[in-house]
Amino acid sequence: METAYFYTPLGITKIIGDEHGITEISIGHDDVAPTGHIPQILEKAVVEMEQYFKGIRKDFTFKLNPQGTEFQQKVWTELLKVPFGKTLSYLELSKRLGDVKAIRAVAAANGKNPLWIVIPCHRIIGSNGSLTGYAGGLWRKQWLLEHEQEEKQQTLF
Secondary structure (H helix, E strand, O other): OEEEEEEEOOEEEEEEEEOOEEEEEEEOOOOOOOOOOOOHHHHHHHHHHHHHHHOOOOOOOOOEOOOOOHHHHHHHHHHOOOOOOOOEEHHHHHHHOOOHHHHHHHHHHHHOOOEOOOOOHHHEEOOOOOOOOOOOOHHHHHHHHHHHHHHHHHOOO
16 A cells, blocks of 8 residues: 655645555645655546646546445445535435435445545535535535536536
């Protein structure tokens, strides 16, 4: 496994991966300096993340390898289907997964997402449109949703 730290507008981000794919992307590592040299195995992911923040990328093509339970994997796979610039409620996500009663388990799996931004857990909101729960802080969730809306609007013209 290789690890690197790089700067984003929301703080220092950590990325971990190997030849099988990226296993972790997380935010909030401001006590660590960005890595001087990004390991080759992580370069594509770092470049694509930087492009996302510059507004020139809406999806990611690098290989993913998130580690989690079968249920978590199912939730994360469904999250990958939420389009750039769109949101979905926890309730609707539970319905898509076939069990409206599993909303708490779905929310917990959403919160355990190991691939910040790439598996877009920030696009999941409360049924009333509120920004509920986000491991990176609600201010980051708000920033990401606004960033995606701005980029979406720019592509309409």
